[in-house]
Amino acid sequence: MTIAGVGMMGGSLGLALREKKLAGEVMGWGRNEDKLRAARKMRALDSWTLNREEALKNSELLVLATPVGVTARIGPEWIAAAPGRCLVTDLGSVKGKEVERLTRLAVSPRAYVSSHPLCGSEKTGISAARSDLFENRICLLTPVAATRKSALGEMQRFWQYLGMRVFALAPARHDRIVASVSHLPHLLAAALVNRVGDEKLLPYTGTGFRDATRIAASDEGLWTGIIDRNRKEVIRELQRFGKDLDSLEKLIESGESATLKSWLRKAQLRRRKLELVFEQDDR
């Protein structure tokens, strides 16, 4: 198995594969020798190389664990260079039209199935890698019309072996959903920190603020790429959320406490239900 890119996600994948003995050999590829050495030292890789052809030799699974912009750029040549029966995936947070293109490029018996494991964090780099990162988390697969069923099933089983719950949905639907559950919350957290930081109010923040803004500490380069690539959906979410805030403002201004209370109650019940789901996951 080949992992291209050994950051937090790629490194965690290597650790998990080796711990569960799911791969004969985990080969790492990257552009930075020091990072690859660190990954090897952490036992996230069996071996590593800076050379694409060497990285792909005899590989049965290629995971492009590179940032979304890099994956779009290098994806076609990696797929073209992959061995005959190689299954190829990526871990990108935005899917867009790229999935169609890469799926067509993966000529049978090669196959490409795009993945998005929902287990990112504000931490980055190989030092943040954890072998249990994928356990009980969700992985979204985004098949298109040209995706072979057998490849989709294989990809699904791969993530299930790592302990993930797998859902399949169309790339466009995926991008709409993550704009709402991931990209919007990210931008709100950053906006909160920037607003409060401007006014030197950080010393007055408590645990609630801390939790609510944790994701704002994420890598800014990675996130610029994500927002840029999902611009249309992200803007739509910002607009819809802005309208929600306008309604909320009117509600608070009206002084209708009972309506405010049931709005807060609705959020409370939903959030507590979600906590139960997470607690189950954590067991």
Next chain:
Amino acid sequence: MTIAGVGMMGGSLGLALREKKLAGEVMGWGRNEDKLRAARKMRALDSWTLNREEALKNSELLVLATPVGVTARIGPEWIAAAPGRCLVTDLGSVKGKEVERLTRLAVSPRAYVSSHPLCGSEKTGISAARSDLFENRICLLTPVAATRKSALGEMQRFWQYLGMRVFALAPARHDRIVASVSHLPHLLAAALVNRVGDEKLLPYTGTGFRDATRIAASDEGLWTGIIDRNRKEVIRELQRFGKDLDSLEKLIESGESATLKSWLRKAQLRRRKLELVFEQDDR
């Protein structure tokens, strides 16, 4: 010492006082016998009563650990009934004009100094009480012109004994700050949960969403009271935040990735700095 109201905050205070042996006797008051019994059983109280006069007998410190609305209603009569040298405080999240009024009602040698320990959570009730709740957290005191310096110093030392870092600021400034660092984040979290929940997207949420929305699980009654009492400042914060989101939307639409990246970078640096502060606290 008397604690009126034995929820998460009052109960934690009792546990901390008894653990640190800061009080000869911790007397609890409330309107629900079962809750008082539970608090006694957890060793958050030495004794309890449903009777105000009994609760205040020989008390040197009265802590009104009741929700903000209740404190405004019962505060005057409790202050009037408190023994001669009793120091009185409350733990309310909104201060408003109430502090002026209660300070004047606490006729010397009685004294009233309003407190706001920033250590709330989405959990409520005596079962969520913890003796270390206050440790390394921040407590805001809101003195007014009539507040005696000696009483302010006494109140400050009290919270410091419990391990808190104490800041003093005017009630109006307090309310502006908490609207920004606490009430706005709370409403954003609830709005996120309500938006996403409407669309049955909860199954697709990851750890980022989980952290960002944790506070939305808080008690809706408590929070309706807080928002209602700080309505003016909360609306102002919602409006300012709405403008921030408009600018952000324009920025994303413009495709100026470098500007977006530095905006995200600013948030990242601030949030990481904040994490360092918290890590220090957690030691």
